[in-house]
Amino acid sequence: MEPKISEKAWNPELEKKILQQWEEEKIYDFTPQDDNFTIDTPPPYPSGRPWHIGAAAHYSQIDMIARTARMAGKNVYFPIGIDRNGLPVELYTEKKHKIRMRETERGEFLNLCRDALDDLEAEMLLIMKSLGISGDFANYYRTDSKEYRTLTQSTFIELWKKGEVYLANRPNNYDWVSGTTIADAEITYEDLSTKLVYMKFKIKDTDQEIVIASTRPELLCACRTIIVNPEDERYSQYIGKKIIVPITNAEVELRTHHSAQQEFGSGAVMVCSYGDQNDVALFRELELEEIVAIGLDGRMTEVAGEYTGLKPKQARTKIIEDLETGGLLDKVEDIVHRTPVSERSKTPIEIIPMEEYYLKQKGAVEKIKKLGQEITFHPPMHKQILMNWLESINIDWPISRRRYYGTEIPIWYCKNCSEPHVPEPGKYYRPWEEKCPISNCPKCDSTEFVGEERTFDTWMDSSVSPLFISKFNRDDEFFKKVYPVSIRPQAKDIVRTWLYYTLLRCEQLTGKKPWSEAWIMGYGLDEKGMKMSKSKGNAIDPLPVIEKLGADTFRFWSASEINHGYDFRCNEQKIESTKKFLSKLWNVSRFLSSFPVIESGKLGATDKWILAELDKLVKECKKGYEEYNFFIPAIAIREFTWNVFAAHYIEMVKARAYGIEFSDEERDGAIFTLHKTLSTILKLLAPITPFITEHLWKELYSKDSIHKEKQVTPENIEDQSNITKEISEFNSKVWNEKKSQNLSLKDSIKMEIPESLLEFKKDLKSMHNLLD
RNA sequence: GGGCUCAUAGUCUAGCUCGGUUAUGACGUCGCCCUUACACGGCGAAGAUCCAGUGUUCAAAUCACUGUGGGCCCA
Numbered sequence: 001m002e003p004k005i006s007e008k009a010w011n012p013e014l015e016k017k018i019l020q021q022w023e024e025e026k027i028y029d030f031t032p033q034d035d036n037f038t039i040d041t042p043p044p045y046p047s048g049r050p051w052h053i054g055a056a057a058h059y060s061q062i063d064m065i066a067r068t069a070r071m072a073g074k075n076v077y078f079p080i081g082i083d084r085n086g087l088p089v090e091l092y093t094e095k096k097h098k099i100r101m102r103e104t105e106r107g108e109f110l111n112l113c114r115d116a117l118d119d120l121e122a123e124m125l126l127i128m129k130s131l132g133i134s135g136d137f138a139n140y141y142r143t144d145s146k147e148y149r150t151l152t153q154s155t156f157i158e159l160w161k162k163g164e165v166y167l168a169n170r171p172n173n174y175d176w177v178s179g180t181t182i183a184d185a186e187i188t189y190e191d192l193s194t195k196l197v198y199m200k201f202k203i204k205d206t207d208q209e210i211v212i213a214s215t216r217p218e219l220l221c222a223c224r225t226i227i228v229n230p231e232d233e234r235y236s237q238y239i240g241k242k243i244i245v246p247i248t249n250a251e252v253e254l255r256t257h258h259s260a261q262q263e264f265g266s267g268a269v270m271v272c273s274y275g276d277q278n279d280v281a282l283f284r285e286l287e288l289e290e291i292v293a294i295g296l297d298g299r300m301t302e303v304a305g306e307y308t309g310l311k312p313k314q315a316r317t318k319i320i321e322d323l324e325t326g327g328l329l330d331k332v333e334d335i336v337h338r339t340p341v342s343e344r345s346k347t348p349i350e351i352i353p354m355e356e357y358y359l360k361q362k363g364a365v366e367k368i369k370k371l372g373q374e375i376t377f378h379p380p381m382h383k384q385i386l387m388n389w390l391e392s393i394n395i396d397w398p399i400s401r402r403r404y405y406g407t408e409i410p411i412w413y414c415k416n417c418s419e420p421h422v423p424e425p426g427k428y429y430r431p432w433e434e435k436c437p438i439s440n441c442p443k444c445d446s447t448e449f450v451g452e453e454r455t456f457d458t459w460m461d462s463s464v465s466p467l468f469i470s471k472f473n474r475d476d477e478f479f480k481k482v483y484p485v486s487i488r489p490q491a492k493d494i495v496r497t498w499l500y501y502t503l504l505r506c507e508q509l510t511g512k513k514p515w516s517e518a519w520i521m522g523y524g525l526d527e528k529g530m531k532m533s534k535s536k537g538n539a540i541d542p543l544p545v546i547e548k549l550g551a552d553t554f555r556f557w558s559a560s561e562i563n564h565g566y567d568f569r570c571n572e573q574k575i576e577s578t579k580k581f582l583s584k585l586w587n588v589s590r591f592l593s594s595f596p597v598i599e600s601g602k603l604g605a606t607d608k609w610i611l612a613e614l615d616k617l618v619k620e621c622k623k624g625y626e627e628y629n630f631f632i633p634a635i636a637i638r639e640f641t642w643n644v645f646a647a648h649y650i651e652m653v654k655a656r657a658y659g660i661e662f663s664d665e666e667r668d669g670a671i672f673t674l675h676k677t678l679s680t681i682l683k684l685l686a687p688i689t690p691f692i693t694e695h696l697w698k699e700l701y702s703k704d705s706i707h708k709e710k711q712v713t714p715e716n717i718e719d720q721s722n723i724t725k726e727i728s729e730f731n732s733k734v735w736n737e738k739k740s741q742n743l744s745l746k747d748s749i750k751m752e753i754p755e756s757l758l759e760f761k762k763d764l765k766s767m768h769n770l771l772d
Numbered sequence: 773g774g775g776c777u778c779a780u781a782g783u784c785u786a787g788c789u790c791g792g793u794u795a796u797g798a799c800g801u802c803g804c805c806c807u808u809a810c811a812c813g814g815c816g817a818a819g820a821u822c823c824a825g826u827g828u829u830c831a832a833a834u835c836a837c838u839g840u841g842g843g844c845c846c847a
Contacts, residue, residue, distance in 0.1 A: 259773050560785095587810035744805080
């Protein structure tokens with residue numbers, strides 16, 4: 001009998017044809033019904049090649065969620081978005097065109113960014129499609145579109161009107177060379193040599209003194225407290241005492257804090273506003289009032305007394321001299337210090353307070369905790385990340401950024417009285433280039449306005465994704481059907497940002513939770529277990545891998561290697577070896593394609609046994625799919641298909657299926673069971689490897705797509721796994737015996753069949769050519 | 773400094789919730805074999821003091837405590 005499938009292996013080239021078919025047949029189209037399964041898909045940021053292999057794995061798995069839900073009979077809405085706001089594209093554009101953002105006309109710069117994004121986006125969509133993502137590509141959205149930015153601005157305006165937004169000063173990173181604030185993401189650390197200055201501080205009303213070491217003596221005038229480690233016995237007698245700061249003669253209190261390291265310097269630390277990020281944290285935690293020692297011009301302010309107007313470095317030199325003259329200097333050491341520097345100018349950053357907009361969040365913490373409790377996390381352990389974060393929130397959310405490529409903050413200020421004016425929601429505003437929508441200031445009647453130039457933190461945009469996809473404020477009927485959406489899949493490292501901010505914003509705007517389930521994935525690590533990143537240079541580009549091996553191989557690797565929720569290592573060789581399983585599946589199918597598909601047959605003991613094992617597999621897969629943990633079905637299916645079905649069952653019934661020395665009825669029992677088992681395997685595997693299962697399904701079982709099928713449900717057949725063990729032990733015994741006698745596998749041999757396997761005697765005899 | 777998390781053969785991984793098996797499977801390695809689905813295959817072999825220590829127990833990879841090392845997040 002010639003097999004219907006003739007090729008000896010799965011050819012990944014077929015994936016392209018299948019993709020085309022799916023597109024033509026529109027099998028993943030969505031029409032809203034009363035009950036929908038909506039995925040709050042993370043919009044990827046098109047950051048250019050190489051794309052992150054961990055991200056490719058992540059999106060493959062999100063697609064498995066969609067396919068699992070579809071096969072469970074749900075009406076799946078799987079929107080696709082592209083995140084296009086923020087810093088990366090600005091840096092990319094500056095590099096690409098060798099320009100500086102602030103030295104380029106804003107409109108022109110934005111156009112360059114947009115063009116860059118368009119190119120990167122096209123490539124990204126192509127990769128996503130070729131991965132087999134069954135999303136709604138025809139209606140993909142962009143976070144920098146007019147509609148999206150209108151939503152971001154409208155939600156801001158609503159919150160502004162509710163009094164949830166305010167202006168405040170907070171410390172910011174400042175780069176003197178490029179003259180701008182910079183984001184934490186733009187800071188790198190370099191080991192720079194500097195002087196560690198040991199200064200003498202007097203204890204008030206005594207003649208005792210303590211020595212304090214600092215690399216920033218010029219900030220003495222901004223010193224607010226001295227800290228020592230609570231376990232440091234050298235200072236225990238001084239706790240709570242007043243200390244006189246040298247030069248300024250200000251009085252500060254000595255207190256304990258665990259962040260003071262006994263081994264560094266003298267063990268006592270002066271806390272100034274702001275030497276480094278640690279100072280910022282301490283000021284916040286100890287609720288100290290800041291002293292601004294360095295101004296926006298990069299020079300010492302008037303609080304520095306005689307050092308006013310000097311640059312910090314000059315002030316440092318002079319102050320060391322003065323300390324020495326005054327006998328207040330103990331010693332100076334040359335040290336190497338890990339210093340935060342601007343990624344681009346390579347100069348040390350300063351931390352200075354600047355005025356920014358804040359969104360209130362401290363008061364919402366309890367409500368968000370409650371919402372968090374109502375949401376099911378997959379895996380449950382990652383709920384803790386959110387809860388820990390909520391515990392540690394102690395400031396409101398700074399939402400303004402001094403950047404260009406983002407959603408503009410919709411505010412105009414009266415030129416005369418500075419009163420801010422926020423326009424009506426529902427439109428997209430660009431205050432930096434547009435006229436104020438009102439003609440007269442309601443407060444002072446002036447007719448001149450200045451537009452706000454700042455943009456929002458990009459999380460202001462991303463945090464309303466569930467509202468955008470459910471057409472909040474755009475289509476009430478649609479919104480009612482779709483919101484709250486069903487599931488938020490996302491990576492572990494942005495629970496504190498994306499997940500939390502979404503909860504906060506959606507609660508503030510709708511009073512409801514945005515989704516009922518959150519699905520959290522770990523990150524992709526390199527072969528040595530380090531997080532992959534472009535800057536480390538250890539990122540693997542998924543595209544060549546997918547092109548070479550096919551999306552299904554990649555997807556099966558992702559499912560079988562990534563235990564859900566845990567970090568995973570990426571190894572090209574491992575991905576490649578996954579292909580073997582698809583080959584196995586292909587060849588099993590090829591073998592079965594020589595037999596007709598029949599509806600029934602007389603089942604023998606062997607057939608009943610494999611169907612019991614198959615039912616066990618269905619149960620196991622169901623368990624995994626219900627948790628959206630694809631590791632469970634992937635491992636179970638591979639194990640069953642390869643080591644039970646192919647290795648033992650097929651070998652046992654081969655002769656029977658060919659009808660050699662068996663009745664037609666017995667033969668049909670085998671053929672029926674073979675097909676029933678394979679078709680079940682294909683359906684179970686369809687969410688994980690949609691291409692090969694689609695191809696084999698159509699070759700063997702149906703003209704219609706496997707992705708329109710309902711998932712198989714367990715029949716609760718009694719477990720027979722003890723028999724599996726005995727069969728495989730017996731088969732091994734025969735194979736070993738033949739080997740030791742130097743016999744070929746087809747040679748006959750005399751072996752005793754154990755009593756427990758007598759039911760299988762006829763099949764075993766024909767399999768091994770056993771003599772009576 | 774705080775938090776989360778992990779630790780099982782050269783590599784990856786199951787088992788740990790609820791203690792008792794010869795510690796699972798895969799990749800890789802080695803040996804034999806073209807047996808009419810598959811050499812991208814089959815069969816077999818070697819390879820692990822289950823991170824360390826202490827405790828509980830008749831019995832610990834599994835439970836408890838302490839420590840060490842890695843990773844990530846936050847500061």
